[in-house]
Amino acid sequence: MSPRNPQNPRNARGAEEPNATRLHIVTGKGGTGKTTVAAALALALASEGRRTLLVEVEGRQGIAQLFETDALPYEERKIAAAPGGGDVHALAIDPELALLDYLDMFYKLGRAGRALKKLGAIDFATTIAPGLRDVLLTGKVCEAVRRKDKAGWRIYDAVVMDAPPTGRITRFLNVNDEVAGLARIGPIYNQAQAVMRVLKSPETQVHIVTLLEEMPVQETVDGVAELRAAGLPVGGVVVNMLRPVLLDDGAVRDAANSRRTAVAKALSQAGLGGAQRGGRAERLVDPLLAQAHEHAERVALERRERAEIEELGLPTYELELMGGDGVDLGGLYRLAENMRKQGVGVA
Known part of the structure; x- marks a missing residue:
């Protein structure tokens, strides 16, 4: 058995913390x-x-x-x-x-x-x-x-x-x-x-x-x-x-509301082609909106569930x-x- 640290009160005989979790x-x-x-x-x-x-x-x-x-x-x-x-x-x-x-x-x-x-x-x-x-x-x-x-x-x-x-x-x-x-x-x-x-x-x-x-x-x-x-x-x-939450609150709202124009404009500003009808940015809108909408629904669900956990009044820890x-x-x-x-x- 390896020697214990006498400075650790959890290990020292007669000096254990009475309420320490074991x-x-x-x-x-x-x-x-x-x-x-x-x-x-x-x-x-x-x-x-x-x-x-x-x-x-x-x-x-x-x-x-x-x-x-x-x-x-x-x-x-x-x-x-x-x-x-x-x-x-x-x-x-x-x-x-x-x-x-x-x-x-x-x-x-x-x-x-x-x-x-x-x-x-x-x-x-x-x-x-x-x-x-x-x-x-x-x-x-x-x-x-x-x-x-x-x-x-x-x-x-x-x-x-x-x-x-x-x-x-x-x-x-x-x-x-x-x-x-x-x-x-x-x-x-x-x-x-x-x-x-x-x-x-x-x-x-x-x-x-x-x-x-x-x-x-x-x-x-x-x-x-x-x-x-x-x-x-x-x-x-x-x-x-x-x-991880990939979208900020504004983006989550846009995705949840399926705001095509706002998303197409953002894509255009990111250099993915013009936002005009039939442009590259326009063609990316629907699949991206579908994924973003799913992500927004998950974020909303997780917020509701986190609130349920908080009501328990217990210490809460998170692991990625x-x-x-x-x-x-x-x-x-x-x-x-x-x-x-x-x-x-x-x-």
Whole structure:
């Protein structure tokens, strides 16, 4: 383990900030890029010598693809170095193996637990009881948040969870409350209570990734309401894949109103031929107006959706659309730097 910086109060034993955020849960509607945002956030939080754990709970191996590495096993391993000497570790949680950990930790089953796996009992249990799967996933993540070494240092300065989509995030995080209500005593009850203490504490923030489109924004609004009703701490809203505004307000109005004469004149002034009937500028008007009109409609929609997000009263961060077929490793580092400058995840 690399030495920690004694000047960093988040790392020094006995000098940790009591309300510092250590668990960042990233959710969002499918297609909004939540895995990319989670990965970039982990890099941003790992800067300046800090150590971050990035956790995947859905078994899609999206983290491995983003960091251009082999499929992640059920073990914590370093996958990236962050600016300033920090590093990012990653873990893809396997519910079956997490259950074996649980059985060994609380019931000391050891070899007996592994025998159950060979018999298929572990797979059977996690299949017939989906809630059990979520208990194991959240429990493993919260264990990583609380874990310390023998000297009392936190193993990780921050843990980032690439969580399920917004539509089921509240049920996923709140499952331990349900379990605690069913199991009134014993290790299962104690474990569920310990997990919920982390999830509902100032150490945790749930960040929602969205696009400036109607369905993602509506799901964000609904998700925030559900999280708040469940007493789960909401962090911020990350507006992802933001496209640039190419026209000023006047041009947007001209395009929205299909003002052919104004557009033809502007083309002529730009040296693209005369604005007279049949001239080059005139022939360019219709296709340009169509594109400009589409752009104007998008700008108007995004303004309406941004206003919806602002009404939530949450910190809002914006990440630009990356070119090409997706975000490569270099693009991921650029997004991380952008997030760091905006203060995403700072308590």
